[in-house]
Amino acid sequence: MNKDLDRYILEHGTPESDLLADLYRHTRARSPYPRMTAGWMQANFLRLLCRLVTARRVLEIGTFTGYSAIALASGMTDDGLLHTIDNNDEVEDIAREYIERAGLSRRVIFHLGDAARVIPTLQEEFDLVFIDADKRHYPTYYRLAKEKTRRGGLIIADDVLWDGKVLDSDAADPRTRALRAFNDEVQRDEDVENILLPLRHGLMIIRKL
Ligand SMILES: C[S@@+](CC[C@H](N)C(=O)[O-])C[C@H]1O[C@@H](n2cnc3c(N)ncnc32)[C@H](O)[C@@H]1O
Numbered sequence: 209m210n211k212d213l214d215r216y217i218l219e220h221g222t223p224e225s226d227l228l229a230d231l232y233r234h235t236r237a238r239s240p241y242p243r244m245t246a247g248w249m250q251a252n253f254l255r256l257l258c259r260l261v262t263a264r265r266v267l268e269i270g271t272f273t274g275y276s277a278i279a280l281a282s283g284m285t286d287d288g289l290l291h292t293i294d295n296n297d298e299v300e301d302i303a304r305e306y307i308e309r310a311g312l313s314r315r316v317i318f319h320l321g322d323a324a325r326v327i328p329t330l331q332e333e334f335d336l337v338f339i340d341a342d343k344r345h346y347p348t349y350y351r352l353a354k355e356k357t358r359r360g361g362l363i364i365a366d367d368v369l370w371d372g373k374v375l376d377s378d379a380a381d382p383r384t385r386a387l388r389a390f391n392d393e394v395q396r397d398e399d400v401e402n403i404l405l406p407l408r409h410g411l412m413i414i415r416k417l
Pocket of ligand 1: 244245246270274277294296299321322324340341342
């Protein structure tokens with residue numbers, strides 16, 4: 209997107225907190241994959257969605273350094289609980305540090321492990337689920353998350369346009385293939401209503417009927 213327009217958009221929304229700006233810089237400086245962080249435009253949208261559904265229970269699949277986790281948790285009710293899962297113990301310390309600095313330690317439960325194994329063990333009914341881990345497993349995450357989402361709740365999946373690669377029906381790359389399968393599965397699913405928003409790398413917003 210045009211950088212001036214990008215800045216203008218950010219200047220006309222709730223501003224990013226100093227803590228999240230610091231985490232964003234920290235992640236860019238220290239992580240080999242800084243592009244994984246959501247960024248404020250998307251994180252602010254997720255925060256607002258939590259407010260709109262009065263989210264008390266949220267599941268995040270893919271914590272990374274905790275940027276979107278902090279945004280999600282700050283949009284939840286005061287008695288809310290966010291379960292966030294990542295299988296990479298190298299990001300755990302940064303995520304925990306910033307979640308604590310945000311004053312959210314008691315409202316965020318970090319699960320270290322493979323999401324496909326952790327989700328079935330969670331004894332919760334979620335108001336909102338954010339899918340942002342391994343693209344190859346999006347169809348699995350979707351089925352597992354949907355079972356745990358309340359009727360009227362939301363499932364949000366990030367990166368579903370995958371830089372436009374999803375247009376390639378002959379793609380050999382397993383991530384592109386899985387994302388295409390996921391988008392098609394959601395589209396066929398009569399148990400949900402959905403919209404694919406071209407925000408950042410594409411956000412699929414799904415509401416369970
Ligand atoms: C795109 S990043 C998440 C970014 C984060 N939501 C944010 O916006 O700050 C994806 C994360 O998913 C994690 N991940 C990949 N495969 C996973 C799996 N099978 N189970 C749990 N986490 C996984 C990676 O370690 C990585 O930290």
